[in-house]
Amino acid sequence: MSAAKSGFDIKLPRSLKAERRDDIAILSLNRPEKRNAVDDSTVAGIEAFFSELPETIKAVVLTGQGEHFCSGLDLNELTARDVGQAIAHSRSWHRAFERIEFGRAPVVAVLHGAVVGGGLEIAAACHIRVAERSAYYALPEGSRGIFVGGGGAVRLPRLIGSARMVDMMLTGRTYDAADGQGIGISHYLVAEGAGLSKGIELAQRIAGNAPMTNFAVTHVLPRIAESDPASGYLTEALMSAIAQDDDEAKARLKAFLEKRAPKTVRS
């Protein structure tokens, strides 16, 4: 890996490009000639980027260069592995995508073109997904004789339900951007070419939240959602108490009560 000229002191492979805009980072999958197929060095670079993100970065936008967000696993790397190596490979994807999901800053994915296989697994690890009209979703693992290995078996059923994932894998069904929005893959559907600016706008809004709120939403909420209700209610009460005791929360509540903060209006 070589150090990228990016404003970040993080060594990234050529297949990743990072850019800094104030307190937002934009990380691009940057291998358009291979449709952003994810090889081992890209996975290592994703893990390094999200592990070493400076504290001054409050939100990340993840996007893909070229005509497609990501064509998934680099299939060239698949053929030479034995079972042990394949397990280690899958676990390396798990580690890297856990750094996206449970890292320091919320991540907004901007999707266009093919969002397939491992590309959909990356998107599922992000917190917010913005899709352009060209985006489409597929799990070609089914027809390639393999299985998901980048956390998709855990994250995708939570996102779209296991029945839909079973259909995508067994029959090769694809969802276009509008249908993907309908089943909950994307949160926002925008015109072609408008994804990055929407992603940055959302990232800026996220960056303006109290850090404790962003932590609670990205680290605590998913754990509560997966726990039994009794543990969930208790954890919620604890997190709620910790959040409201934070100086930032106190200042924001005071600002509202003194009519200095914006009201919650329809957007």
Ligand code: 1HE
């Ligand atoms: C690739 C890959 C790749 C493109 N690995 N090289 N993913 C898939 O099964 C999807 C495979 N890719 C495609 O179906 C198509 O490439 C796309 C629909 C994404 C784009 O089509 P197109 O016409 O724009 O591009 P292309 O001509 O197919 O590809 C351009 C080049 O990228 C070409 O290489 P070239 O040397 O001939 O120029 C392709 O071979 C190369 N390329 N996609 C390697 N995926 C942890 S488990 C996760 C498991 C999975 O992700 S399985 C799903 C794999």
